[in-house]
Amino acid sequence: MVGYIDKIKEISERLLKEGTVEMVIGFQKGTLPMMNTPCFAKTPEDVGNFVWDSHCGINLANYLTDRKEKIGVIAKGCDSRSIVTHITENKIKREQIFVIGAPCKGMMDRHKIASLFETEIRSVAENDGKLIVTAGDGEKTLEKADLLQKNCAVCAHRNPVIHDELAADPVEDQKDVDRYADVREIETMPPAEKWDYFDDLFSACIRCYACRNACPLCYCPTCFVDESQPQWVGKSTDPIDTKTFHFLRAYHCAGRCTDCGSCERACPMGINMRMLTKKLEKDCIDAFGWEPGLDLNQRPPLDTYKMDDPEDFIK
Amino acid sequence: MKVIKIDKKDWADSLGKLSGPYRLFGPVRDKDFHNFKELGNDEQPDFNFQNTRVSAKSMVLPQSETLFTYSLDEKEPDHHQMREPEKNYSPRAVLGIRPCDAKAFLLVKRNFDTPEYKDPYWVRAYEASTFVGLACDDPCSTCFCTSAGCGPFHEEGLDLLLVDAGDHFLAKVLTQKGKNLVQAAGWGVETNADVELMKRTAESRIASAISTEQLKGKAATDLYHAPFWEEAAFACINCGTCTYSCPTCWCFDIQDENHGNAGVRMRNWDSCMYPLFTLHGSGHNPRETKIHRVRQRFMHKLKYYLDKYDAGIQCVGCGRCIRLCPVNIDIRNICELMNSHDPGACTCQVA
Amino acid sequence: MGIEPGRLHFSWISSAEATKFVDVVTQVTDAVRALGPHENFVKHMPKVA
Known part of the structure; x- marks a missing residue:
C-alpha cells in the first residue's frame, strides 16, 4: 500500500488544479510512530504533505460531515461504505464528493504492536507485507498480516464500493473469514x-x-x-x-x-x-x-x- | 534535605504501618494500564509503570463528586434544602505519584485556592493529602517536562520523593507532611547517598522539548486570530480525551440528579472540547465550531494562564494528551506554532 | 447485554381484540413475575466518598 501515495498525490493535485474540488482530505505523517493524522489540501502545493501507508486507520468519512465545499476524499473499503451511508441518509450529495478509492489490505493495530515490545517504539517502516519495528530494546521484522486491527482481520470489503478514481488496482478480498x-x-x-x-x-x-x-x-x-x-x-x-x-x-x-x-x-x-x-x-x-x-x-x-x-x- | 534509605524488603511492612493513620492510594494495574486507586487492605501499589494512563488529578478532583444531597420528602425536617454530606477528609497518602502530576496540583491550586475564592472540596482534599512521589527514570518519548517547568525528579508539589535504587528506595524528605509520613512508616535510616547524578541522568533522557519564551510577549489577540488554527484543528474530533487525561485541566459542570424523592448535586469533569461546554441558555454558542474549541484549549494552557498568573504555562509536559489523542494532535506542535507566530508575516484573513 | 429474554414480548393485537390483550398482558406479567425483579440495570444514588 506504500506505493499508493504517488497516485494519490497525482490525482489530488490534478483535482485541485482543475478546480474539480476545493479541498482534498487525506493523511499527513503524525508525530508518533504508527499515527497518521487527517489533514486537507486546498492548493496543489499542499498535496506534498500527503502520506499513505498501513497506519491510515482513521475513517475520513467522519471529516465530510456538514462541510459545504466540493471535496475530494481518500477512501478505503470501510470509509467508502460510510460515505455510501451518508449519501443514503441525505447527509451529503454524491456530486459533492470525489472519491479517491484506496483498496486496502488492512491497517495496523498499533496497541498490539506496542505490546510486543518491552520499551517504547521509536520507528516503524514497512516493506512488502512486513513491518520493521525499532524499539528501545531492538529491532523486529513482523508480518503485517498478524498485526491487523481486529476489524481489519475480519474485513470482507477491502475495496472501495464507490469511487471516482482508484489509487491502485483492487485487492483480493479475504475469503472464509x-x-x-x-x-x-x-x-x-x-x-x-x-x-x-x-x-x-x-x-x-x-x-x-x-x-x-x-x-x-x-x-x-x-x-x-x-x-x-x-x-x-x-x-x-x-x-x-x-x-x-x-x-x-x-x-x-x-x-x-x-x-x-x-x-x-x-x-x-x-x-x-x-x-x-x-x-x-x-x-x-x-x-x-x-x-x-x-x-x-x-x-x-x-x-x-x-x-x-x-x-x-x-x- | 534529609535522604533516607528504605529497603524494599521492608516496604510491605511500612505500608501496613501507614495504613492505620492514612488512607492509601497508589497506581494499580487494570488490564493493560495503571491508574490511581484507593488501595485495599494489604494491597500494594504497583510501581512497574512509566506513567498512569490518566493523571492523578482524580485524587483531589474526582471525575464525579457529590457536593450536596437533598430530600423532596416533606416528612423530613430539612426537605427541599441542600445538605452537605459528611466526607472523609482524613489524612491520605498518594504513593508513587509522578513529579509531573504532583506539580500539576500547584498549577490548579492557583485557581482553586486564592485569597478571594477557595474551592472547599478541592482545598480540603488537597490539604488532607501527602504526596509521595516516584522519580521517573524511564520517561516516554512524549515527555517534555523539563521544558515545561517540571522534570523527572522535580520536587515542587511533593512531600516526599522516592528514587528507585534497585533493592532499595532513596527517599528525599521535602516537607513537614513528608516528615510525618516517614515517622509513621518507621523509616529512619539516613544515608549520605546523593540522588543528584541520577536526577541529571534522568533529565538527560527527556528527549523532547517545547519553546515557550516568546509566548508572553505576544498579543493574545494576534494568537487568537492566527491563521494556523483551521489547519491545527482540522483533525480534532472534539472528544474529551486530552482534557480528561490532563493533570492540569480543571473544568467541571454541576448537575442535580434525582433518585425518586431524594437526590444529589454533583460536579463532574467537563471539557472545553464539548459543544455543550459554552452553550448558553438562549441557544447561542460562542464557541460553536471545533476551531473555536481547539483554540480555546491551547490558548488557555499556553497563553491565558501564563498572562493571568505570570508563572509559566498550564502544562507540566506529561505528554498524555499526545499519547492518547485518537488523531495525534500534538501540543508540542501547537506550542511551536504559537511561540513562533509572527503576525506581521501573515497576510491572510481568517474568520 | 444480560437482560433475560423473557422480559421482552411482542404481539400483534388489534383494537378489537380486547380478550387477546388481556390474555397477553396476564401471560407477560406472570412470566416477568416468575423471573423476579431485574436488579442489574438499575441506577442507585451515588455514594458519598
Whole structure:
C-alpha cells in the first residue's frame, strides 16, 4: 500500500488544479510512530504533505460531515461504505464528493504492536507485507498480516464500493473469514454472565466520547447524552449511565455500522465497544440479509418495510 | 534535605504501618494500564509503570463528586434544602505519584485556592493529602517536562520523593507532611547517598522539548486570530480525551440528579472540547465550531494562564494528551506554532 | 447485554381484540413475575466518598 501515495498525490493535485474540488482530505505523517493524522489540501502545493501507508486507520468519512465545499476524499473499503451511508441518509450529495478509492489490505493495530515490545517504539517502516519495528530494546521484522486491527482481520470489503478514481488496482478480498466468532461466544452466555461481561468491558470508560466522536455515523447535532431537556442519561461515571450510553449508541448505529473500527481505535482506555455494534451487524445480516453501505440505491432495513421481513419474534 | 534509605524488603511492612493513620492510594494495574486507586487492605501499589494512563488529578478532583444531597420528602425536617454530606477528609497518602502530576496540583491550586475564592472540596482534599512521589527514570518519548517547568525528579508539589535504587528506595524528605509520613512508616535510616547524578541522568533522557519564551510577549489577540488554527484543528474530533487525561485541566459542570424523592448535586469533569461546554441558555454558542474549541484549549494552557498568573504555562509536559489523542494532535506542535507566530508575516484573513 | 429474554414480548393485537390483550398482558406479567425483579440495570444514588 506504500506505493499508493504517488497516485494519490497525482490525482489530488490534478483535482485541485482543475478546480474539480476545493479541498482534498487525506493523511499527513503524525508525530508518533504508527499515527497518521487527517489533514486537507486546498492548493496543489499542499498535496506534498500527503502520506499513505498501513497506519491510515482513521475513517475520513467522519471529516465530510456538514462541510459545504466540493471535496475530494481518500477512501478505503470501510470509509467508502460510510460515505455510501451518508449519501443514503441525505447527509451529503454524491456530486459533492470525489472519491479517491484506496483498496486496502488492512491497517495496523498499533496497541498490539506496542505490546510486543518491552520499551517504547521509536520507528516503524514497512516493506512488502512486513513491518520493521525499532524499539528501545531492538529491532523486529513482523508480518503485517498478524498485526491487523481486529476489524481489519475480519474485513470482507477491502475495496472501495464507490469511487471516482482508484489509487491502485483492487485487492483480493479475504475469503472464509468468520466475522462473528466472538459474538457467537457471547450469545451463548446465560444472561447473568453476559451482564458481567459487559460490566467488565465498560468498567474503564471515562465518558470522553472519543468512540462517538470518531464514528462517522454519530453526526447528530445534539447527541442524546448531551440533551438536557429532558436529560435522558446521567453525566457522571455511574456504571449504569455509562452502559446506557454505550448500548444506545450501538443501537443508533444498527444497520449503519460498517465495522470501520474507529470507535475502538479512538478509545484511550482500550475498550472494545465493537462487541456491541458487531452483534447488531450480525442481527441485520441474519434478519434482513443486510450489510450497510454497499449500494447507493438500497434503503437500510430499519427505514423500510418489506412483506417478508421476519416477524417470528411477534407472538 | 534529609535522604533516607528504605529497603524494599521492608516496604510491605511500612505500608501496613501507614495504613492505620492514612488512607492509601497508589497506581494499580487494570488490564493493560495503571491508574490511581484507593488501595485495599494489604494491597500494594504497583510501581512497574512509566506513567498512569490518566493523571492523578482524580485524587483531589474526582471525575464525579457529590457536593450536596437533598430530600423532596416533606416528612423530613430539612426537605427541599441542600445538605452537605459528611466526607472523609482524613489524612491520605498518594504513593508513587509522578513529579509531573504532583506539580500539576500547584498549577490548579492557583485557581482553586486564592485569597478571594477557595474551592472547599478541592482545598480540603488537597490539604488532607501527602504526596509521595516516584522519580521517573524511564520517561516516554512524549515527555517534555523539563521544558515545561517540571522534570523527572522535580520536587515542587511533593512531600516526599522516592528514587528507585534497585533493592532499595532513596527517599528525599521535602516537607513537614513528608516528615510525618516517614515517622509513621518507621523509616529512619539516613544515608549520605546523593540522588543528584541520577536526577541529571534522568533529565538527560527527556528527549523532547517545547519553546515557550516568546509566548508572553505576544498579543493574545494576534494568537487568537492566527491563521494556523483551521489547519491545527482540522483533525480534532472534539472528544474529551486530552482534557480528561490532563493533570492540569480543571473544568467541571454541576448537575442535580434525582433518585425518586431524594437526590444529589454533583460536579463532574467537563471539557472545553464539548459543544455543550459554552452553550448558553438562549441557544447561542460562542464557541460553536471545533476551531473555536481547539483554540480555546491551547490558548488557555499556553497563553491565558501564563498572562493571568505570570508563572509559566498550564502544562507540566506529561505528554498524555499526545499519547492518547485518537488523531495525534500534538501540543508540542501547537506550542511551536504559537511561540513562533509572527503576525506581521501573515497576510491572510481568517474568520 | 444480560437482560433475560423473557422480559421482552411482542404481539400483534388489534383494537378489537380486547380478550387477546388481556390474555397477553396476564401471560407477560406472570412470566416477568416468575423471573423476579431485574436488579442489574438499575441506577442507585451515588455514594458519598
